[in-house]
Amino acid sequence: MNPATVERFINRELAEWPLAATNYEALKQVQTRFIDVDGFQVKIQYNPARRVSTGARIDRKSIEARPCFLCRANRPPEQGALRWGPSYEFLVNPFPIFPRHLTIPEMTHTPQTSKGRGPHMMEMARDLEGYAIFYNGPLCGASAPDHMHFQACPKAELPLIEAVDRKMPPSTGNVELQASLGFPFGFYIVDTHKRVEPKMATETVRTLYAVIDPSADEDDYMTHEPMINIICYDTADVTRFLIIPRKKHRPSNYGEGPGQILISPASVDLGGVFITPRKEDFDAVTADDIRRIYRECCYTESEIIDVIDRI
Ligand SMILES: [Zn+2]
Structure with missing residues (x-):
């Protein structure tokens, strides 16, 4: 697939589908601001259209x-x-977070799973130059956990990608697994060199899953894999997975009552763009609120290292 083909497709959708056209036009007016969370610049986006999700x-x-x-x-x-x-x-995702925002479903109605689909993500990332492909587990932000889908956005839209590539340049081996270092939450980096087939990474990811959550229930579509978000993208020589294991779907103060915040973290938020559908949350959210999300929903750096040590 040529990126120009995707660009033509998106432009055609925006020309012919009024709902998409209206919502992408509205996105141009969306309010954003940045918060420094322990040296990591997090973007906050006020996006009322995302309330449904x-x-x-x-x-x-x-x-x-x-x-x-x-x-x-x-x-x-x-x-x-x-x-x-x-x-x-x-x-084309009709409720966009980004000026280019794709939803990528399977053509058949089949449960959300990343198992065995890593090579598909990598091939898409290699094909769709300049884009990041992302995946939300069935209990980690997928709004259709019963229908397998990825999403995609320009990789420059996710601050985590630039920060990771700067701090931890791609590895030179065929397939390498590393722990994230120096971020306010922990995740895994799996690098696969372009000289090898995408499926070479499968064994590494399978081993990682087995250590993260040995109790995953193969027969239950909600709990058949560890709770995770995944971001996959291409660099010059290496295709990268950022695998973000989760402890919880939503933080304890998720909600619309007093003292609560309506943020439901998924790949985009952990990728550095927190979506607030309510103006009061957009105005009020602080670095402490983001730290609470990381603390309650994600692993710490040392927990990530601990899992790698057990492999
Ligand atoms: Zn379906």
Whole structure:
């Protein structure tokens, strides 16, 4: 797939689909500000259109009761799709966070899982030059945990990517696993050199999953893999995974009551762009609030190192 083909597809969607056109136009007016969290610059975005996603109910009963919005049969008739590989479609996300924001579902209704799909993410990242492909686990921000999908945005939109590449330049080996160092929360970096096939990384990731969560229940689509978010992107010689293990889906002060904040962290937020659908949260959120999210929902650096030591 040529990046120009994707660009043409997005432009066609914006020309022909009024909902998308309106929402991408509105995104130009969106308010943002930066907060320094222990040396990491986090962007806060006030985006009221994301309320549906941030407030999404993802319990089994609610999911099973609604028509799946990623299935072709339930999509708006004016929404187009661009096929990628044997089984995925690129869609323009009608509720954007970024000026280019794709949703990438499987063409069949099948549960959200990253297992065995790492090579697909890597091939997409290599194909879709300049983009990051990201994945939210079924209990870590996926608003359709029953329908497998990735998302994509320009990689320059996620501050974590630039910060990681600066602090921890890509490795030179075939496949290398490292712990993040010097960030306010912990994650894994898996580098795969372009001289080797994407599937070479599969064994490393499988071993990592088994150590992060040995109790994962293979038969349950909500808990069949460790709680994780993944960001995948291409550099000059290496395709990188940032694998962010999670302890919790939402922090204890998630909500709309007094003292609560409506932030539901997923790949985008942990990638450095925190989405606040309510103006009062956008105005009030502090570095301490972000630290609480990292503390409650993510691993610390030493916990990440501890897992690697057990491999
Ligand atoms: Zn579906």
